[in-house]
Amino acid sequence: MKKLSFTLLLSVVVTGMAIAGSFQVGLQGQKQTGMGLIGTGFTVGPSAVFFNPGSLTFLESKLSFSAGLSPIFSSVAFQKTAPSLYEAQTDNPMGTPFSFYAAGKLNDKLSLGLGVYTPFGSSTVWEDNWAGRFLIQNISLMSIYVQPTVSYRLNDKLGIGAGFVYAYGNVALEKAVPVVGQDGAEGQASLEGSTGAYGFNAGISFHPTDKLELGLTYRSTVRMKVEGGDATFTVPASLATSFPEENTFDAELPLPGSVNLGASYKLSDKLQLGFDFHYVFWNVYDSLNIDFGENTSSLDDSENPRLLKDNWIVRVGGQYLLNDKLTLRAGGYYDSPAVEDDYYSPETPDAVKIGLTAGLSYSPTAKLDVDLSFLYVIGIERDVTYAPADFGGKYKYNAVIPGIGIMYSL
Amino acid sequence: MKTLKYLAFLLISAGILSCEPAIDDFEPNQGSADFSVYVALGNSLTAGYADGALYKSAQQTGYPVMLAAQFASVGGGAFKVPYMLDEYGLGGRRVLGPSTNCLGVTSLGPIMYPGTLNPANAAWIGDQGPFQNLGVPGARVSHLLAPGYGMLNPYYGRFASNPTTSSVLADALAQSPTFFSLWIGANDVLGYSTSGGDNCGDSLTTPEAFALYYGMLLDNLLAGGAKAVVANIPDVTSIPFFNTVPFAALVLTDQAQVDGLNAAYQALGFTFQLGPNPMVIQDLNAPAGMRQATPQDLILLTIPQDSIRCAGWGSMKPVPHRYVLDALEVTKVRNTINAFNLAIEAEADERGLAFVDANGILRSAESGLVFDGVTLNTAFVSGGVFSLDGVHLTPKGNAVVANAFIDAINARFGASVPKVVVNDYPGVAFP
Structure with a gap:
């Protein structure tokens, strides 16, 4: 009999980490989240470490801190390409992006800051036996950026700043392997790996008048390279040698940089409105290649084209100072898709996304703000496919993201 | 206070749940076909034969059963199958397992399925009919017309309405089908081929005889106004039975x-x-x-x-x-299949039947077909399409066929019959 060799095209998949357009997490500051996630040209505290390092030097307080948490309740509905009655829905665990910032003035011109935040991440959990299980069953992607920052004021109107980014990343995913045991159980692959990488975040903040603020920032692409991640296979006993139990993998996942432009204007002492425009370099994410430590006749390295395209986001928002205790915020945004219709992988809840936000700050004292935010994300339904695996259908995404934070200024 | 907390919790939960995304349901549609009485005619492929035997779970995952289940959403009625009583079934079932060859080397391959024949599997159950799956392992096109075929073929004899007098065709017509599938003709070349060709005791049906009997079958089945889907014959020389042991072995x-x-x-x-x-x-x-x-x-x-x-x-x-x-015999077989297939497609065109190019699917499968991230091909054991006898389909292979039938039906009758999810069904199972 012919040798039992076969290539399982573990190849076709192993995922695009659910970050696209989609889960670039914009939730780096509670005040910003309340007003459409704008902040490049709208400085509201030490979160400027992330939003615009150039504006850090314009903060009035000598020392300030802020911290926040935005639990994400997201869900994706799926209906297989017609004609089919097959439907599925994710059961995603709560995502927990957080942020922490500190900023201090050394003198009138020079400020230092530190930020710890989670700009990319996602958790997508489909049922283990769902129809797309050979592409992905579940995936969790987490990244934490630590960013020490320096900001310098060139004159009354112009500040520049830059931060060095150390990024820690962790990815864990599971997918079914197309072999079946005589007990009916299908194979499964579990991959998990962590890594660190570097990048930067730089910005210019321009204040031509007391009322107008303009900002421009550039964030670099961070290339996460996992080396020696754990690859574990569960397969029928007779195939064990084809899927080495304690295997490893290398892979690279780029977290895209962006150019961001923003402005805000004080219409009155109480009302300030602004907008942001982001252009995100998703184009860097061309293919996800998994290089297994040990290959066999059944286990090839896997190349998974992603072919993402750059996307852009327009955000608008504003805040209204109701009194010295209460500030109200509102905003919204439009986020264009980064994933092409033929390369839509189900770990990536990508779509045209409309975000609607609201928020408020309660200030029991002049030094302390308690910030609340609420973000509702509506993904516009897409009818798409992942052509290399011939798996497609209609996807519809949404998310509800309440948030809470505090800011303390000395 | 506690009540208030619970209330707040409930409100928040309700708010979050109500935000779950929803997609408008797919609406199945029968088009101009009527699936209320569907009967399946054919040979072992239609009966659900696999791994060298007819056994229960293989019958349950045969393409006609899948079709009937999909028809249920567009007005399809009951679909009764003359089931075997167990997984041993009738035939010589193979299963994947270790065996040791004459050189003392142990490897994985098809071995006999453990168990013994339950005589009740071969007993007459024709009084429990009518059966809608009328597939008979071993049947040639002429056999479906033959009264008393149950006396020659125990696979029909066991569920024939009257083994000594009834024909498969008559058992179908007695149900006044509104829709039927017909996939017949493979045994008109397969018996010759699997027995080694010329001078080995079996012969090819001539194209003339094939066309005659095929036309007679359709005349009868369509007389009552039924709609139908027919499939042509895969090039049997492409199946693993003939392509696993190399010529340079x-x-x-x-x-x-x-x-x-x-x-x-x-x-x-x-x-x-x-x-x-x-x-x-x-x-x-x-x-x-x-x-x-x-x-x-x-x-x-x-x-x-x-x-x-x-x-x-x-x-x-x-x-x-x-x-x-041998090479000459292969050519004979291919020429015969081509002639049969020309006749089948011409009949389908002329009579307005949905037509499945099963031969074309097999051709594409040779280089690999991808379904939802799984690549299937015609390789023995590992390919996922063919069962351990190298001739008949796995449940996954049957699902591929079922979807091809559905595509043809939807195209011909303007219907929207939902497809099956191919990977809901297994290929060859490993120990």
Whole structure:
């Protein structure tokens, strides 16, 4: 009999980490989240470490801190390409992006800051036996950026700043392997790996008048390279040698940089409105290649084209100072898709996304703000496919993201 | 206070749940077809035969059962199958397991399924009918018309309404079907092919006879106004049964043996070297009644491979003719199938039937078909499409066929019958 060799095209998949357009997490500051996630040209505290390092030097307080948490309740509905009655829905665990910032003035011109935040991440959990299980069953992607920052004021109107980014990343995913045991159980692959990488975040903040603020920032692409991640296979006993139990993998996942432009204007002492425009370099994410430590006749390295395209986001928002205790915020945004219709992988809840936000700050004292935010994300339904695996259908995404934070200024 | 907290919690939960995304449901539609009484006619492929036997779970995952389940959303009625009582079934079921060859090497391959025949599997159950799955393993096109066919074929005899007088066709017509599927003709070439071609006791149905019987079947089945789907015949020479054991299965590792064979066959001009060699096969048309095989000769899956390894087959002794479908015979088979398929497609066009190009699907599967991230091909065991007899389909293979039938039906009758999810069904299971 012919040798039992076969290539399982573990190849076709192993995922695009659910970050696209989609889960670039914009939730780096509670005040910003309340007003459409704008902040490049709208400085509201030490979160400027992330939003615009150039504006850090314009903060009035000598020392300030802020911290926040935005639990994400997201869900994706799926209906297989017609004609089919097959439907599925994710059961995603709560995502927990957080942020922490500190900023201090050394003198009138020079400020230092530190930020710890989670700009990319996602958790997508489909049922283990769902129809797309050979592409992905579940995936969790987490990244934490630590960013020490320096900001310098060139004159009354112009500040520049830059931060060095150390990024820690962790990815864990599971997918079914197309072999079946005589007990009916299908194979499964579990991959998990962590890594660190570097990048930067730089910005210019321009204040031509007391009322107008303009900002421009550039964030670099961070290339996460996992080396020696754990690859574990569960397969029928007779195939064990084809899927080495304690295997490893290398892979690279780029977290895209962006150019961001923003402005805000004080219409009155109480009302300030602004907008942001982001252009995100998703184009860097061309293919996800998994290089297994040990290959066999059944286990090839896997190349998974992603072919993402750059996307852009327009955000608008504003805040209204109701009194010295209460500030109200509102905003919204439009986020264009980064994933092409033929390369839509189900770990990536990508779509045209409309975000609607609201928020408020309660200030029991002049030094302390308690910030609340609420973000509702509506993904516009897409009818798409992942052509290399011939798996497609209609996807519809949404998310509800309440948030809470505090800011303390000395 | 506590009540308030609970209330707040409930409100928040409700708010979050109500935000779950929803997609408008797909609406199935029967189009101009009427699936209320669907009967399936055909051979072993239609019966749900697999792994060398007809057994219950294979019948349950045959394509007609899948079709009937999908028709249920567009007005389809009950679909009764003459089920076997167990997983042993009737035939000689194979399962994947370890076996040790004559050289003492243990490897994974098809072995006999453990168990014994339950005589009740062969007992008459025709009084429990009518059955909507009328697929009969072994049936040729003419057999479906033959009264008393149950006396010749126990697979029909067990569920025939009257084994001594009824025909498959009559059992179908008695139900006044509104829709039928007909996939017949493979056995009109397969018996000849799997027995080794000419002079091995079986023959090809002539294209003329095939067209005649096929037309008679359709005349009868369509007379009551039924709508139908028909499928053509896969090129059987492409299935694993003929493409698993290579023509060069004679692997020589000993120079002395190579020299000995070269000397012995010098007069006939056969040459041998270290490594894989074309086997010496019996060929009644060759000068000495034997020759070395070529890539165009197909070696049957049933060849006892230990005889090649340890009993000198293919080297000291020519491989018997009944284990080889030689190049000439392959051509005959292909020409016959082409003629059958021309007749089937012409009938489908003329009579307005939905038409499934099963042969085209098999062709595409040879280079690999991808379904939801799983690549299937026609390789034995690993390919996922063909079961352990190398001829019949796995449940996954049946699902591929079911979807091809649905595509054809939807196209022909303007229907929206939902497809099956191919990967809901297994391929070959591993221990």
